[in-house]
Amino acid sequence: MHTIRVKAEHEYDVVIGCQWKDQVLQAVSSHARVAIVYSGAMRERIKELAPSDCEIHYFEVADGEAAKSTQTLHSLWNWLGAAGFTRSDVVVGIGGGTITDLAGFAAATWLRGISWLAVPTTVAGMVDAAIGGKTGINSDYGKNLIGAFHSPQKVLIDTSWLETLSDRDFSAGLAEVIKSGFIADEKILQLLDAKSLSDIRSNAELVLDLITRSVAVKAHVVGSDFKESFNREILNYGHTLAHAIEIHSNYTVRHGEAVSIGLIFAAELAGIKAILDNQVIARHRHILAAVGLPTTYPKDAWHKLYPLLALDKKSRGHQLRFVAISAVGQTLRIEDANEDELATAYERISS
Ligand SMILES: NC(=O)c1ccc[n+]([C@@H]2O[C@H](COP(=O)([O-])OP(=O)(O)OC[C@H]3O[C@@H](n4cnc5c(N)ncnc54)[C@H](O)[C@@H]3O)[C@@H](O)[C@H]2O)c1
Structure with missing residues (x-):
């Protein structure tokens, strides 16, 4: 078991390689009421929670992005109200990033903020969504437009959850692991060394190591810039084009899959x-392709993607800004890319 401390509005531990049930029961023991928020994919294992001295309420919500709807949040608030949740009670989000985002936001807004615990069950949840204190839901105008910074009391990572995760979701989560390697931890890239998805999934020790290292990268970055003024932007490596691809594909391309393409685009832009240098650009392709992630996007999509790039949160006025690297672990920003350079970078990743 490994613990990484995160500095945010309060300090908290990410406990990696733990047994989630024991840790949850221990962490909630001082609270009178506990709201367990989860979706159908976790239903069977939620039953493993042994009875405890606290009053446990189970709130099953819709799966996937539907969990992050205003309707689901409204039902959750009503549940909390009906069950009489007070300031000293606690919410536990058990699931992928959608569930921890929802549970965290419900906790942030109920009675102006109550405690919550995150039990991420996907790779993306473990290395990204549950760490860093961002919580939120979607609006009719876009993803994650409603939210709050509200760090959990603890993040409990039990990798046995990953046994039932689909290959597609597993590899999508690895895109964030690989991103962490390129921006801050070369050892992650060495550990992956173009291993296939099945090589990785069958090696529990390697999975634990990759998750621990990625959590350490995120914890370090958010610890130095909790509210995303400057340093935290480096976590968005590959995300500028990725967000445009997600919107363009109407979210049929998974976030991690879009990040994979976006990472290669950002590397090609830095090459232009x-x-x-070309070797590092090729290393992006090699590692991402090995775990089954996409590395190209249709050529004819560029004229639709280009205007979508301007919606990126990092844009300032009309100027697009991209997180880039000059070497593994060396991040910088590209703020003067012109339309031709962007089109050329896209040409190199298009199919
Ligand atoms: N708050 C943040 O900082 C942050 C960062 C990154 C992403 N996010 C958010 O996270 C969400 C994406 O998270 P995700 O990729 O985990 O997606 P997800 O929560 O939709 O989970 C993906 C799929 O895996 C299933 N699943 C989850 N755990 C499982 C398990 N153990 N076994 C079998 N199936 C399982 C889910 O039911 C779902 O169908 C997005 O909404 C994104 O906006 C938030």
Whole structure:
């Protein structure tokens, strides 16, 4: 078991390699009421929670992005109200990033903020969504537009959850692991060393190591910039094009899959700017492709993707900004990319 401390509005531990049931029961023991928020995919294992001295309420919500709807949040608030949740009670989100985002936001808003615990059950949840204190839901105008910074009391990572995760969701989560490697931890890239998805999934020790290292990268970055003013932007490596691809594909391309394509685009852009050498660009393709992630996107999509890039949160006025690397672990920003350079970078990743 490994613990990583995160500095945010309060300090908290991410406990990696733990047995989730024991840890949850221990962490909630001082609270009178506990709301367990989960979706159908976790239903069977939720039953493993042994009875405890506290009053446990089970709130099953819709799966996937539907969990992050205003309707689901409204039902959750009503449940909390009907069950008489007070300031000293606690919410536990058990699930992928959608569930921890919802549970965390319900906790952030109920009585102006009550405690919550995150038990992520996907790779993306473990290395990204549950760490960093961002909680939120979607609006009719886009993803994650409603939210709050509200860090959990603890994040409990039990990798046995990953046994039932689909290959597609597993590899999508690995895109964030690989991103962490390129921005801050070369050892992650060495550990992956173009291993296939099945090589990784069958090696529990390797999975634990990759998750621990990725959590350490995120914890370090958010600890130095909790509210995303500057440093935290490096976590968005590959995400500018990725967000445009998600919107363009109407979210049929998974976030991690879009990040995979976006990472190669950002690397190619840095190559065009003579910031990054070809070997490192090729290393992006090699590692991402090995775990089954996409590395190209249709050529004819560019004219629709280009205007979508301007919606990126990092844009300032009309100027697009991209997180880039000049070497593994060396991040910088590209703020002067012109339309031709962007089109050329896209040409290199298009199919
Ligand atoms: N708050 C943040 O900082 C942050 C960061 C990154 C992503 N996110 C959010 O996270 C969400 C994506 O998270 P995700 O990729 O975990 O998706 P998800 O929560 O939709 O889970 C993906 C799928 O895996 C299933 N699943 C989850 N755990 C499982 C398990 N153990 N076994 C079998 N199936 C399981 C789910 O039912 C779902 O169908 C997005 O909404 C994104 O906006 C938030």
